[in-house]
Amino acid sequence: MKRVHAVDGPVSQTRRACSNCRSLKSRCEGGPPCHDCVRRKIPCFPSVFGRTNRHDSRGSLTERPHLPSQGSSPSAGSWKKQCFVDLYFEKFHPYWPFIHRGSFNGFNETPLLAQSVMVIGLWLSGERSAQSAALDLHKTLGLAIQQQKEVWDASGVEGACSDCSWPIPTYQAILLHIIFALLHRGGGSMGLDLKPSLPSSDSELLDSLIGSCQRLGMFYYPNMLARYQSDDLASYVWVSIEEVKRFDLALYKFHSMLSRAGTRDSAVGSYSVTTVDGALTAADLRFPMPTNDALWHAVGKDQWLSATTKGVYRCSLNDAMEDQWISNSAELIGFLV
Secondary structure (H helix, E strand, O other), X not given: OOOOOOOOOOOOOOOOOEHHHHHHOOOOOOOOOOHHHHHHOOOOOEHHXXXXXXXXXXXXXXXXXXXXXXXXXXXXXXXXXXXXXXXXXXXXXXOOOOOXXXXXXXXXXXXXXXXXXXXXXXXXXXXXXXHHXXXXXXXXXXXXXXXXXXXXXXOOOOOOOOOOOOOHHHHHHHHHHHHHHHHOOOOOEEOOOOOXXXXXXXXXXXXXXXXXXHHOOOOEXXXXXXXXXXXXXXXXXXXXXXXXXXXXXXXXXXXXXXXXXXXXXXXXXXXXXXXXXXXXXXXXXXXXXXXXXXXXXXXXXXXHHHHOOOOOOOOOOXXXXXXXXXXXXXXXXXXXX
């Protein structure tokens, strides 16, 4: 039997219960405020702060993160997973904020994403043993990503379209994996345009990732809106759409910073590098800029409430906001990049 591609299948329209209904395990009709919270006369908060499970359409690629046991290092406490997740969000996230920190939970995330975050946190710790573990885990993840490419790569799949599932956590993890390939080499080699170049294997991975997003219509705002219904929890819709927009921008930013001098391979050290040919341009970014950075970076209910502004969730699923698309300024952006 032919294996079904991971991006095939209907789009899930699941609502996310508010924090109160989630804790009480009761049915939530959406909000905020939801009907039950109004009836109980209690504040209604979105559940983006709690334990979430961001499954891909076909589950995970790899097992849960595995780190050395506490007895394997003199600084045993430094191996706690949360420590490295915190390092990721403290040092890396400000530059590449495409994962929603408020809803991220390393123990419940898609394993590939949790481990990719862990790799960067381990590396940024600066500890030799932690960095060695980061390189080992990065290599393991790279093998898994390549071996299971048919699970996530939609770039050449006939019939893949915007109606298919979008495996956002997997794509976030792959982008982190490619970024780390450049990070741990200190920028890699340089092209004639003085921009860094990726090893050929990672460049091909980046091409597949971009091609998958293009085939699935992930750079087109009406497709983002079409994945939700008017009665979905407004805060959940906002976070989900923001996450796609910010991922798209991070992918464009990373792609644009690479050398685009040509498509030749050249030997550099012990590995081969290749440049990319500009397959993703600002003209492809047919969606509005992200909104409300303070709300996006909020952690916990207090920060969320203080950053919530009037009308922040006001998102008409029928308004494509075409006059605000980034692609409208493509010529200027292309000149500046």
